[in-house]
Amino acid sequence: MKVNIKQYKDLNIKELLMYQNFQVEELGQDILKVARTDEQPIFISYRDNNLYFQVDLGSLNEVKSQELLTELLDINTEIVPISFGIDSTETENPRLVLVTSLLTVDLSDEEVLMVIDAMELATDKAEEVLTKYIK
Numbered sequence: 001m002k003v004n005i006k007q008y009k010d011l012n013i014k015e016l017l018m019y020q021n022f023q024v025e026e027l028g029q030d031i032l033k034v035a036r037t038d039e040q041p042i043f044i045s046y047r048d049n050n051l052y053f054q055v056d057l058g059s060l061n062e063v064k065s066q067e068l069l070t071e072l073l074d075i076n077t078e079i080v081p082i083s084f085g086i087d088s089t090e091t092e093n094p095r096l097v098l099v100t101s102l103l104t105v106d107l108s109d110e111e112v113l114m115v116i117d118a119m120e121l122a123t124d125k126a127e128e129v130l131t132k133y134i135k
Contacts, residue, residue: 013044013051016109022116034116040123042116049105053115055098055123060086063096063133071129072096079122081115096130098122 017024017034025033027043035041043054072084079098087095100115 011109013112016112020113036120039120042119046104049103051102051104051107051112053100053102053119054087055119056087057096057098057123057126057130060094060096063130065133068129068133072126075125075129079118079125082118082122084126096126098126 011019014024014026014032017032021036023035023037027033030046032044033041034044040055040057043056045052045054076083082098082100085097085099087097089095098119100119102111102115
């Protein structure tokens with residue numbers, strides 16, 4: 001007999017990710033570092049009823065070129081809901097990042113896991129492009 005049963009259970013995001021076999025490290029009160037084996041870590045932060053997801057792809061100082069930036073902007077259309085961005089928190093060392101966010105109101109486990117899968121696919125695409133520009 002094939003019977004599908006849906007289970008609804010409230011979990012905090014850390015519990016959900018650990019249950020899904022992610023390595024989860026708390027970096028601060030509202031910041032998690034999340035990774036699967038052999039994948040780039042994803043940083044998840046919480047503020048203003050939003051979850052913000054970010055993957056650090058490295059320093060732009062090492063690979064910056066007009067050709068690369070144009071190619072990354074073009075790829076943005078292929079990796080939706082993820083997008084490339086520049087984290088200029090450190091003005092002397094701007095970082096190329098992948099980013100997205102989710103509103104936490106009525107958030108489901110499928111939404112969180114879908115974003116993480118999309119981040120991992122976008123990271124693979126980014127690495128493919130970046131290898132052409134790394135010296």
